[in-house]
Amino acid sequence: MRADVAAGQSFTDEVVAASSGTFDRWLLGRIRRTLETAPIRFRLWDGYELSPPTDPPIATIEIKNRRALVGWARDPELNFGEAYMFGAVEVHGDLEGMLEAVYHAFGPSKRRGWWQRHMAHTVEASRQNVHHHYDLGNDFYKLWLDEQLLYTCAYFPTPDATLEAAQIAKMDLVCRKIRLRPGERVVEAGCGWGALALHMARHYGARVQAFNLSTNQIAYARERAAREGLADRVEFVEDDYRNVSGTFDAFVSVGMLEHVGLANYGDLGRVIDRTMGADGRGLLHFIGRNKPEPLNAWIVRRIFPGAYPPTLREVCDGVLEPQALSVLDVENLRLHYAKTIEHWRHRFDASAESVREMADEQFERAWRLYLAGSQAAFATGSMQLFQIVFARGGTNNIPWTRVEGLTG
Amino acid sequence: MRADVAAGQSFTDEVVAASSGTFDRWLLGRIRRTLETAPIRFRLWDGYELSPPTDPPIATIEIKNRRALVGWARDPELNFGEAYMFGAVEVHGDLEGMLEAVYHAFGPSKRRGWWQRHMAHTVEASRQNVHHHYDLGNDFYKLWLDEQLLYTCAYFPTPDATLEAAQIAKMDLVCRKIRLRPGERVVEAGCGWGALALHMARHYGARVQAFNLSTNQIAYARERAAREGLADRVEFVEDDYRNVSGTFDAFVSVGMLEHVGLANYGDLGRVIDRTMGADGRGLLHFIGRNKPEPLNAWIVRRIFPGAYPPTLREVCDGVLEPQALSVLDVENLRLHYAKTIEHWRHRFDASAESVREMADEQFERAWRLYLAGSQAAFATGSMQLFQIVFARGGTNNIPWTRVEGLTG
Numbered sequence: 001m002r003a004d005v006a007a008g009q010s011f012t013d014e015v016v017a018a019s020s021g022t023f024d025r026w027l028l029g030r031i032r033r034t035l036e037t038a039p040i041r042f043r044l045w046d047g048y049e050l051s052p053p054t055d056p057p058i059a060t061i062e063i064k065n066r067r068a069l070v071g072w073a074r075d076p077e078l079n080f081g082e083a084y085m086f087g088a089v090e091v092h093g094d095l096e097g098m099l100e101a102v103y104h105a106f107g108p109s110k111r112r113g114w115w116q117r118h119m120a121h122t123v124e125a126s127r128q129n130v131h132h133h134y135d136l137g138n139d140f141y142k143l144w145l146d147e148q149l150l151y152t153c154a155y156f157p158t159p160d161a162t163l164e165a166a167q168i169a170k171m172d173l174v175c176r177k178i179r180l181r182p183g184e185r186v187v188e189a190g191c192g193w194g195a196l197a198l199h200m201a202r203h204y205g206a207r208v209q210a211f212n213l214s215t216n217q218i219a220y221a222r223e224r225a226a227r228e229g230l231a232d233r234v235e236f237v238e239d240d241y242r243n244v245s246g247t248f249d250a251f252v253s254v255g256m257l258e259h260v261g262l263a264n265y266g267d268l269g270r271v272i273d274r275t276m277g278a279d280g281r282g283l284l285h286f287i288g289r290n291k292p293e294p295l296n297a298w299i300v301r302r303i304f305p306g307a308y309p310p311t312l313r314e315v316c317d318g319v320l321e322p323q324a325l326s327v328l329d330v331e332n333l334r335l336h337y338a339k340t341i342e343h344w345r346h347r348f349d350a351s352a353e354s355v356r357e358m359a360d361e362q363f364e365r366a367w368r369l370y371l372a373g374s375q376a377a378f379a380t381g382s383m384q385l386f387q388i389v390f391a392r393g394g395t396n397n398i399p400w401t402r403v404e405g406l407t408g
Numbered sequence: 409m410r411a412d413v414a415a416g417q418s419f420t421d422e423v424v425a426a427s428s429g430t431f432d433r434w435l436l437g438r439i440r441r442t443l444e445t446a447p448i449r450f451r452l453w454d455g456y457e458l459s460p461p462t463d464p465p466i467a468t469i470e471i472k473n474r475r476a477l478v479g480w481a482r483d484p485e486l487n488f489g490e491a492y493m494f495g496a497v498e499v500h501g502d503l504e505g506m507l508e509a510v511y512h513a514f515g516p517s518k519r520r521g522w523w524q525r526h527m528a529h530t531v532e533a534s535r536q537n538v539h540h541h542y543d544l545g546n547d548f549y550k551l552w553l554d555e556q557l558l559y560t561c562a563y564f565p566t567p568d569a570t571l572e573a574a575q576i577a578k579m580d581l582v583c584r585k586i587r588l589r590p591g592e593r594v595v596e597a598g599c600g601w602g603a604l605a606l607h608m609a610r611h612y613g614a615r616v617q618a619f620n621l622s623t624n625q626i627a628y629a630r631e632r633a634a635r636e637g638l639a640d641r642v643e644f645v646e647d648d649y650r651n652v653s654g655t656f657d658a659f660v661s662v663g664m665l666e667h668v669g670l671a672n673y674g675d676l677g678r679v680i681d682r683t684m685g686a687d688g689r690g691l692l693h694f695i696g697r698n699k700p701e702p703l704n705a706w707i708v709r710r711i712f713p714g715a716y717p718p719t720l721r722e723v724c725d726g727v728l729e730p731q732a733l734s735v736l737d738v739e740n741l742r743l744h745y746a747k748t749i750e751h752w753r754h755r756f757d758a759s760a761e762s763v764r765e766m767a768d769e770q771f772e773r774a775w776r777l778y779l780a781g782s783q784a785a786f787a788t789g790s791m792q793l794f795q796i797v798f799a800r801g802g803t804n805n806i807p808w809t810r811v812e813g814l815t816g
Contacts, residue, residue, distance in 0.1 A: 104802070107802065155809075156808075157809065157811075158808075159808065290728075290729065290732045290733065290734045290735075290801045291729055291732045292729075311724065311729055312720070312724050312735055313721050313724035313725050313729050316719065316720050316721035316724065317721050317725075320698075321698065321699055321700075321719055321721055324698045324699045325698065326698045326740065326789060326792065327698075327720055327738060327740060327792075327794075328739075328740045329738060329739060329740065330735060330737065330738035331736075331737060331810060332734065332735060332736045332737065332806075335804065335806065335808065379804070380802065381734060381800075381801040381802050381803070381804070382801075384734065384735075386735075392789075393698045393789040393790075394512070394515065394788065394789050395789070396743065396787070396789070398740075398743065400564075400566075400567065400743065401563075401565065402739060402810070403565075
């Protein structure tokens with residue numbers, strides 16, 4: 001068993017104390033104070049409760065043993081997730097709503113301080129966790145993503161659109177923003193299961209070279225391209241996007257920048273500069289922040305090792321400005337990501353049994369928490385979703401107004 | 409006479425040499441090489457010419473004396489303007505087209521090096537020139553601005569819209585982007601002659617407090633508000649915007665940020681944070697860059713002391729990120745500014761006689777060059793025009809898509 005799995009597992013080892021003592025209750029009071037006005041009820045293993053002073057509680061957080069209580073007090077960012085995942089903490093009631101209340105209670109400035117304290121730890125954790133604990137592959141994602149397996153923010157023309165329609169609308173939005181024309185060549189950096197590349201070829205007549213490091217996803221995408229008769233127009237390349245050669249009419253990357261790492265932004269900018277033609281267009285779609293903060297340490301440990309959502313400033317600073325690329329358009333779609341994840345969660349919850357069968361209960365609980373926490377982060381404005389459209393500074397082959405193409 | 413006026417004046421003092429010598433012609437060859445492939449013909453005072461190698465020339469630049477020639481070679485950025493202004497350089501042909509060719513010849517990266525060499529000088533010049541040499545007031549601007557005296561980039565729904573219609577469309581675009589509703593309170597930082605503030609009150613039912621340091625412009629704006637029966641809804645304040653108090657539904661600033669100076673961006677951010685309500689919206693409209701460069705030293709000396717067009721990164725870094733403000737939308741309208749200035753130039757050229765009567769020939773030549781150079785800068789992508797819409801990170805009172813309000 002890996003050391004960090006064991007660390008989390010240890011939350012379940014403890015023999016439960018018969019009843020909570022003065023120290024336990026004092027510690028719970030401290031924890032409650034860090035969450036200020038969040039309408040949450042806390043319950044210890046022996047039934048001792050702290051209720052919110054005024055509002056009725058959104059949810060009750062049950063802390064099942066002393067180790068989970070102490071772990072939370074010591075490092076709430078990491079250990080709430082660990083204890084939840086291993087069942088030493090249970091949330092009775094609305095998990096996502098409770099997490100929204102936590103985000104609201106901290107607010108942007110306070111949350112920042114709380115995170116920064118754990119920055120060093122976060123970096124360490126991400127080094128220790130270069131690979132996923134669980135790689136269940138396509139079958140897992142098929143349970144809760146849309147039918148084309150897009151694992152990025154959708155675009156809902158209206159909030160009641162279906163997830164399938166919204167993912168298609170997102171792909172069309174991207175194609176319109178880069179003003180894709182028949183016969184044009186596109187390079188896609190980080191193509192997932194290939195839906196966008198295939199959409200560009202089928203509906204816009206583009207020729208696409210799409211890069212991805214995942215053998216699994218590339219195999220799936222190639223098989224789909226062959227089945228749909230698009231293999232002559234879409235080349236799926238199992239390689240780092242930095243090894244792309246040639247020039248293209250458009251450079252597109254949807255949901256990869258979060259995984260690139262600040263230290264590699266200069267490389268990304270140079271690849272864009274090298275591959276984008278004189279009248280080329282570029283689009284970066286990524287999870288971002290209003291202010292620099294590391295990603296939650298628990299998510300980095302359990303879900304996305306090495307992930308970092310940058311601010312607009314960091315992307316301009318690292319990727320675009322060194323190449324004098326010209327930002328034409330930025331759109332923040334964070335509420336669309338909250339809505340996307342709401343759909344994913346409903347499908348995930350409906351498939352919880354299957355997930356537990358594929359993996360185990362810890363895995364299912366970890367992903368349940370991760371999805372609820374991510375929805376809460378986008379819904380409360382802790383995380384952003386930016387689409388940036390850019391071109392070279394010298395080209396006038398740019399839209400006159402956003403009425404031509406940039407609207408939904 | 410001020411020292412720097414005298415410095416420019418000196419270009420006209422010299423007794424013209426009877427004929428150009430080997431040194432003069434060698435120097436002209438050097439100058440021509442710095443402009444590489446720009447299709448420009450050069451002519452010295454005695455008729456000696458260097459023609460472009462291939463293309464027919466867009467224009468002929470006549471250098472009328474040795475001092476102008478040497479001055480150009482020593483510090484082209486400053487002294488081309490100085491010599492042109494004082495008539496020691498004449499441009500025969502298309503002034504604006506020639507300046508576009510110069511921008512193209514330098515290209516983004518080279519131009520950068522050329523400017524940076526003069527950075528120290530630029531800062532010095534801006535310190536020496538805190539005030540305009542010429543302050544002709546409203547009558548001068550009435551000659552060539554639109555009828556409402558908007559001295560900022562217009563928004564042309566189609567390129568053939570009139571300037572008057574495009575300035576109204578720009579004001580509507582701003583009001584739509586901040587989703588202005590009847591009864592809402594707006595603070596405007598830097599209101600010029602008051603057109604936008606009055607437009608917001610008249611057409612959107614807003615209550616506006618508009619700040620400006622210019623006695624002249626404030627008097628004009630107040631008089632107009634009184635005449636149009638809007639004085640109860642628009643308060644024009646002759647004061648620094650930093651002295652604003654109270655909270656507002658929207659913070660708007662159109663064409664002021666270029667004059668704020670990087671060192672004061674933190675102050676601006678704090679003012680926004682202090683005055684913007686929990687669901688408040690903000691809009692910054694400003695001239696920007698793709699990469700940091702000081703403004704042309706001659707423009708800083710003669711037209712806009714202290715002006716600096718920032719990059720998006722610099723605005724995020726200095727104004728928005730420290731307050732954790734959330735960027736919702738960015739639009740780059742640089743081609744609209746090229747079109748706006750094209751209109752201004754046509755009106756200016758048609759009023760050249762009046763300008764010379766109001767001031768003198770040097771002033772008229774300086775503004776003619778400045779307008780042509782500015783149009784060329786926006787047309788070639790050397791300068792950008794950004795509109796940034798932002799809100800607090802925590803509010804969900806933001807548009808679902810840009811179809812509601814953010815389009816033209």
